[in-house]
Amino acid sequence: MDFSFEVSKKDKKSLARAGVIHTSHGDILTPAFSPVATKASVKTLTPDDLRAAKTQVVLGNTYHLYLKPGTETLKKFGGFGPFMRWHGPTISDSGGYQVSFLRSKSEDGRLVKITDKGAIFSSYLDGSRHLITPEKSMEIQKILAADIIMAFDQPLGSDYSPLKKKEAFERTMKWEERSFSAWKKLKSNQALYGIVQGDIDRSLRRKSLKFVLSLGFPGIAMGGESIGVSPKITAETLDAVADILPLDKPLHALGLGGGPEGIFTAVQRGVDTFDNTSITRMARTGLLFIYPEDGGSISNKFRIDIEKSKFKNARAPISNKCSCYTCKNFSAAYLHHLFLTRELLGLRLASIHNVFFVNDLMERIRNSILEGDFRAFKKYWLNRG
């Protein structure tokens, strides 16, 4: 397997660490952000845009790519990475998240049926029925050919009844076991991450992590709603397993939210990589990140709303501190105009900025860890406003 993880430097006073994930498509210097290319596209951005925005790795989704373009096409291209012409490291999600996601979205609950065997989905594209099992997810993910793949799981919904939570929790462990053995059988050179569930239940989280460790997955992912809903709950979720997190396995946070505050919260607790859709989605709705030097703070969530009328005549860029393509070349007023007139270029320039911002923040965090400065750096960002 062309995959390994090494910790270059560990923070003395927290679980934060700077490391390197080696993959056959290159290294990922951690901690790192992975933009999400659900359908083999980080919305509005080309691979060149992504690279220029310091992107190291992108994440695609089994569920969506299986439905379109389908495994036959992706097989011919050798995976979704080559298909989208992203030649760097990739991650694929197992489709497990869609299990609960589709369920909560459907009004009659008939969009998906979950049994121990697997999940029967209705395609959101044409309504056709599909069965995804842990084994099937592993097969599909082999075709997607990401460097890092995920076990097939069923996240616990925060709105689940205790009984339903228990059911999903037990099922996830069974599914992970099946994912693991299917992955072994496929002899893929991909790294399979086991997913830790348990919502905000401390003992479930611990049990889940211990189970994942006992199987011997190459990496660990933290899943479920509670990892991304707010920095406070993210902290609670990660703190539950802080003392039993291994040092030699990379930790990925699935759908980590909370902006810069959430990122610091997670990195401090040992997260090496994370993905998040809202960073690019917020970009498309005009919410753009700013540095502390620009007035960013916890209270404004380190972001501005470019559609606000105060930017109508703003000649300065979104951020004076930022060195992304957008900030180097365009005024906030221009971005404001593009958004109000719904010009498509605005979506791209905003996405470039937000992706760059988060990648740049990760690089700065990494450097601060390497220099033994993480604590001060974090304080600089969070202790103001």
Place this chain on the structure above:
RNA sequence: GCUGGGAUGGCGGAGCGGACAAUCGCACCAGACUGUAAAUCUGGCGGUCGAAAGGCCUACCUAGGUUCGAAUCCUAGUCCCAGCA
């Protein structure tokens, strides 16, 4: 000049006697956005008091009138549009 149609909140445009402070869209303001069915979604949007329920005031071109009651009906005026000269 004649004939016909019309004037409603920032704009467009419903309503055509009571359930109208007035449908809806745009704009504007505020908010949300987690492993993306998301260039999306939610709320507000005459003034004022109130936490809210709700109250009060001013309102559908202008001025009169009819009516218990008018954005809605009548009269006059002003302006706009279309067709014909």
